[in-house]
Amino acid sequence: MTAERIDGKAFAALLRERVGALATQFEHKAGRKAGLAVVLVGEDPASQVYVRSKHKATVAAGMESFEHRLPADTSEADLLALVEQLNADEAVDGILVQLPLPGHLDDQAVIAAISPDKDVDGFHVTNAGRLAVGQSGFVPCTPLGCMMLLTDRLGDLSGLEAVVIGRSNIVGKPMAQLLLDANATVTIAHSRTKDLPGVVKRADIVVAAVGRAEMVKAEWLKDGATVIDVGINRLPPAEGEEKGRLVGDVDYAGAEGVASAITPVPGGVGPMTIAVLLRNTLVAAYRNAG
Numbered sequence: 001m002t003a004e005r006i007d008g009k010a011f012a013a014l015l016r017e018r019v020g021a022l023a024t025q026f027e028h029k030a031g032r033k034a035g036l037a038v039v040l041v042g043e044d045p046a047s048q049v050y051v052r053s054k055h056k057a058t059v060a061a062g063m064e065s066f067e068h069r070l071p072a073d074t075s076e077a078d079l080l081a082l083v084e085q086l087n088a089d090e091a092v093d094g095i096l097v098q099l100p101l102p103g104h105l106d107d108q109a110v111i112a113a114i115s116p117d118k119d120v121d122g123f124h125v126t127n128a129g130r131l132a133v134g135q136s137g138f139v140p141c142t143p144l145g146c147m148m149l150l151t152d153r154l155g156d157l158s159g160l161e162a163v164v165i166g167r168s169n170i171v172g173k174p175m176a177q178l179l180l181d182a183n184a185t186v187t188i189a190h191s192r193t194k195d196l197p198g199v200v201k202r203a204d205i206v207v208a209a210v211g212r213a214e215m216v217k218a219e220w221l222k223d224g225a226t227v228i229d230v231g232i233n234r235l236p237p238a239e240g241e242e243k244g245r246l247v248g249d250v251d252y253a254g255a256e257g258v259a260s261a262i263t264p265v266p267g268g269v270g271p272m273t274i275a276v277l278l279r280n281t282l283v284a285a286y287r288n289a290g
């Protein structure tokens, strides 16, 4: 079997287009553009790349992008004051504070300061709680994007065995909640799981979000499984390469021979995250505009 490649890049482009059309409608109705504020503290190179991509995608979708770049030594009080100012700003529908923050700042305290109604990342405990009890709120962008790819491919997930590898608050836990809401039978595996290959073997759906290059092997997979690879890992440069290749958490080349469908890295889950962020911002705009 050669697995079908799940084209997250194409799916994300369609989603961005749809959000763009709705953003235009919002602007006509509300008399202003939907607005996303992104806060970056410090100069982490990967974060700078993400923030630049978010800005470009926001503007391309016909929304207002408010970028706030603060020096690495910004105090927590100053950052919290900015968040408060953005909470009160009627032109700002969504607020995203890029993580990780420099070590002297407390991620959780900063996230807690964001109004849950503007928390388009879905990281605030209020939104995590809403997801846990089945109330509507903001759902973290990466797992929501994974669900869109899964339901597009599989339709009804009811009764399917799903294994999520990784238990982070940003991906693993919300992913498991979403799969459970879709009536899948869900297992969360992690670094202490005994017999990870055995656990993965029973899965119709595997979501890998551990951040370890090519850790999930082809032999672990059930024949015909659908594999969603959230990992983005850079390998050490090979001979003659300046930079190492980007790979996921799954051995793609091997898995292709066993799975029925798999997301590539890059071009799979990654592009979905920003598209869903725009979608969440538009939802926030409609809610905030009443």
Ligand code: GUN
Pocket (backbone or CB within 6 Å): 096, 097, 098, 099, 100, 121, 141, 142, 273
């Ligand atoms: N850092 C890496 N991914 C994300 C994300 O989705 N949101 C935020 N706020 N920070 C991140």
